[in-house]
Amino acid sequence: MRDDTHDGTGWHADIDDLRAYARGELRAPRLWSVDTHLVTCAICRGTLAEVSDPQTLDAGWERLDAELDAPRPGFVEGLLLRIGVADHTARLLLATPVLRASWLGAVLLVLAMTVASVYTSDSPVLFLALAPLLPLTGVALSYGPALDPTHELAVVAPLHGFRLLMTRTIAVLVASLGLNGLATLALPGYGLRALAWLVPALALTATGLALTARLGPVLAPALVSGGWVALLMVTEATTHGMLAAFTGPAQGVAAAVAVIAACVLHRMRDRFDASPVPSPFTHFARRSTS
Structure with missing residues (x-):
């Protein structure tokens, strides 16, 4: 600080401190002192304007405008940021289409109707058949250009395709399995049988993801869902x-399928990073143009 008692202020900010302040390089505690002093000292504000680079000032105003215009994170996004989730990951996670209120409400309605049918028919068959398909459907709707309205944002995000897929898959599984679990609590009379949907749900989801690398995000879950329905009809x-x-034996087979599908998915993870997920209609389009 430079002494300048003749003007009544007692002191003024040092010229080097003002230059560092203008460049954003001044560190605390000097930063706090200069910042407070500039509020009341017109002379130092004039000196700051003289030593400041116009381009630096413009860049500072642009950063300030961007900060003011940036959307404020909501409660859930802020919670994710506090526990260490990167801001772009949190934003893409919350942009997952199936985590919106409309989808969650639709799932709750379907589950409520299914639980009601169990009490009507005195059999959990319909619930056990439907519950494994909900996580698979949610994952299918959360990834791919055909179904995800935020796909362009996901493409330019600093995330590998496989990591984005896994991030959204975990989010969908947490939501879907949580809702299925709540519905299971409404069937206390069936004991552990009411949880028999869990392993098939994991097997169907893992199989759908493994096939997505080759068949695309539409055809793969459609074939897996059709195969599940066909299996139930044959059974x-x-x-x-x-x-x-x-x-019990069927649960063991489903667990084995889930493990195998997860291993296949891990081996094919580079397919999600090297190029966009193929469309199920790409092959037919190539044949029609050749």
Whole structure:
């Protein structure tokens, strides 16, 4: 600080401190002192204007405008940021289409109707058949240009395709499995049988993701869902009861399928990073143009 008692202020900010302040290089505690002094001292504000680079000032105003115009994070996004999630990851996570109120409300309605049907028919078959498909459907709707309205934002985000897929898959699984779990609590009379949907749900989701690398985000989950429905129909026709698909041996097979599909998905992870996820209609488009 330079002494300048003749003007009544007692002192003024040092010229080197003002230059560092203008460049954004002044560190505390000098930064706090100069910042407070500039509020009341017109002479130092004039000196600051003289020593400041116009381009630096323009850049500072641009940063200030960008900061003021930036959207304020909501409660959930702020919570994710506080626990260490990167801002772009939190934004893409919350932009997942199936985490919106409309989707979650639709899932709750479907589950409520399914639980009601269980009490009407006195059998959890419909609930066990439908619950594994909800996570698979949610994952399918959360990734890919055909179904995700924020796909352009996801493409330019500093995330690899596989990491983005896994981030949104985990978010969808947490939401879907949580809602399914709440519905299961409404069926206390069936004990552990009411949880028989969990392992098939993981198997269907992992299989759908593994096939997405080759078939695309539309065809892959459609084929997996169709295969699940066909399996249940065959089981019912051959064993006279769909519940055979949720017995102990069937749960073991579903667990093995989930593990194998997860391993295949991990081996094919580079397909999500090297290029966009292929469309299921790409092959037919190439044939029609050739």
